[in-house]
Amino acid sequence: MAPPTNPPRVLISDKLDPLAAEIFEKKGVKVDFKPGLSPEEQLKIIGDYDGLAIRSATKVTPEMIQAAKNLKVIGRAGIGVDNVDIACATEAGIVVMNTPFGNSITTAEHAIAMMFALARQIPQANKSTHEGKWEKSKFMGKELYKKTLGLIGCGNIGSIVADRALGLKMDVLAYDPFLTEERAVEIGVEKVELDTLFEDADFISLHVPKNEHTKHIINKDAISKMKEGVRIINCARGGLIVETDLKEALDSGHVGGAALDVFEEEPATDNALFGHENVICTPHLGASTTEAQVNVAIQVAEQMADYLVNGAITNALNSPSISAEDAPRLKPYMKLAEQLGSFAGQITEHAIQSISVEYQGTVSDLNTRPLTAMLVASLLKPQLDTINMVNAVTVTEARGINVSETLRGSAEDWRSVIIVTVRTEERERSLKGTLFTGKEPRIVNVEGVPIEAALSPHMLFIRNDDKPGFIGGIGTILGKAGQNIADFRLGRKEDTGEAVCIISLDEKLSDNLFEEIANLPQIESATRLSF
Numbered sequence: 001m002a003p004p005t006n007p008p009r010v011l012i013s014d015k016l017d018p019l020a021a022e023i024f025e026k027k028g029v030k031v032d033f034k035p036g037l038s039p040e041e042q043l044k045i046i047g048d049y050d051g052l053a054i055r056s057a058t059k060v061t062p063e064m065i066q067a068a069k070n071l072k073v074i075g076r077a078g079i080g081v082d083n084v085d086i087a088c089a090t091e092a093g094i095v096v097m098n099t100p101f102g103n104s105i106t107t108a109e110h111a112i113a114m115m116f117a118l119a120r121q122i123p124q125a126n127k128s129t130h131e132g133k134w135e136k137s138k139f140m141g142k143e144l145y146k147k148t149l150g151l152i153g154c155g156n157i158g159s160i161v162a163d164r165a166l167g168l169k170m171d172v173l174a175y176d177p178f179l180t181e182e183r184a185v186e187i188g189v190e191k192v193e194l195d196t197l198f199e200d201a202d203f204i205s206l207h208v209p210k211n212e213h214t215k216h217i218i219n220k221d222a223i224s225k226m227k228e229g230v231r232i233i234n235c236a237r238g239g240l241i242v243e244t245d246l247k248e249a250l251d252s253g254h255v256g257g258a259a260l261d262v263f264e265e266e267p268a269t270d271n272a273l274f275g276h277e278n279v280i281c282t283p284h285l286g287a288s289t290t291e292a293q294v295n296v297a298i299q300v301a302e303q304m305a306d307y308l309v310n311g312a313i314t315n316a317l318n319s320p321s322i323s324a325e326d327a328p329r330l331k332p333y334m335k336l337a338e339q340l341g342s343f344a345g346q347i348t349e350h351a352i353q354s355i356s357v358e359y360q361g362t363v364s365d366l367n368t369r370p371l372t373a374m375l376v377a378s379l380l381k382p383q384l385d386t387i388n389m390v391n392a393v394t395v396t397e398a399r400g401i402n403v404s405e406t407l408r409g410s411a412e413d414w415r416s417v418i419i420v421t422v423r424t425e426e427r428e429r430s431l432k433g434t435l436f437t438g439k440e441p442r443i444v445n446v447e448g449v450p451i452e453a454a455l456s457p458h459m460l461f462i463r464n465d466d467k468p469g470f471i472g473g474i475g476t477i478l479g480k481a482g483q484n485i486a487d488f489r490l491g492r493k494e495d496t497g498e499a500v501c502i503i504s505l506d507e508k509l510s511d512n513l514f515e516e517i518a519n520l521p522q523i524e525s526a527t528r529l530s531f
Helices: 019-026 039-048 062-067 086-091 104-120 122-130 156-167 181-187 194-200 220-224 243-252 290-310 326-346 369-380 392-398 470-480 511-518
Strands: 009-012 030-033 051-054 073-076 095-098 148-152 171-175 203-206 230-234 255-260 279-281 352-361 402-408 416-424 428-436 440-446 449-453 458-465 485-492 498-505 523-530
Touching (some): 009 039, 019 030, 019 290, 039 062, 051 290, 062 086, 073 290, 095 290, 104 156, 104 203, 104 230, 104 279, 156 171, 156 181, 220 243, 243 255, 290 326, 326 369, 326 416, 326 428, 326 523, 352 369, 369 402, 392 402, 449 498, 458 470, 458 511, 470 485, 511 523
Parallel strands (some): 009 051, 051 073
Antiparallel strands (some): 440 449, 449 485, 458 498, 458 523, 485 498
């Protein structure tokens, strides 16, 4: 693909493998590699960029987002996005992506390595031997064979740990509210409740994000339910364990050992668990392999470039995904959804209670979530200038507007149809649109009245009585003013006589001309539209 005339610009503000910059350049994105900038220096330049590629060092604060006037996407090379204010980015319409699979194997392997080290006291034995001691009898280990491993979290990384543990002939229990019974059988684990895991596991490994449900999931009460001598591994996130409670249990011997790669506060230069003879610590090395660093750099660059150049959205945390394959197929429908939403929004005068979107025909086989997000954002644009498809769901939820989708495999009159219905405190309105020749958006029904029209920058929408003199009256007013009509479309219901008119104009209609037309006796209401 040829690079855009004005290529998007990306700032890499943390240390990433050089392959990331190469990928950006190959895909037509201009990239600046500037790791190590201070927050103040970042604030000064961030407004020049369309994308920001980071690791964990850069802190994307509300202040930075406010300064990033052109920013469209933030890409985190890695899983954790604790350093990004996602809520603020969403409100600003910025897509936030991560690379959840780039370091999965590496992190899982580190957890397995920590379990081995914990079972055989390898770091302690290594230190003792280097000191010239030969304390063979002191370091009595535990076999992993036939022991029970309890996984708290069995998603991507947890399932890889399970696979490796099953290879060691361990029994694996998994607590994960999102793990289905079918998936549990498929990967060979037993799905259990958390208390059961605590009671039966010889080793417990955590593989969950830190949130309101998982923060301090290992605490004094949880530890009291565990087996005597249990060993705990955490290579996930700091803050999942109450560190003082763990130390107390280690001191008493109830917990036989702990292996920690992450801590409540990082960098961890001082911690209550440091120096304990039964604790193994590493400085957040879960993703620290050459392969993982290359993988996440490649993935974040590919994802960001695909979004900025092609509109594809992958691994977004605050926006519907659009695959690179879907993006070209969705593109004409995205335009249709945008126009339908904009039309509906401009003719809606009262507070919106609900928005219903129905997809009929071939469009129902596509990924409709981004279409709905685009339609809703365009619909609410006249009321909320800052809304876009990234924050549309958040905005509607905050305002109590119900948004629903319906899919139907067939359409009566067209191959594909999108219908939007807006319910307000006063009334209900619906619009129907389709694509001509598979790529040209058309309005084909307004409020139950069949009418076919392409949308243009300057338009006039009229509800009128179907009586003689209507067309002549409008033509006379516009003709006297030298205003050229580019297109004139009429539609009516035969049974009721309800009629609508959509007029395309070469120029924006002045206030005086609009008022003169709106006052014609046959016109019930008139609305200026712009697209």
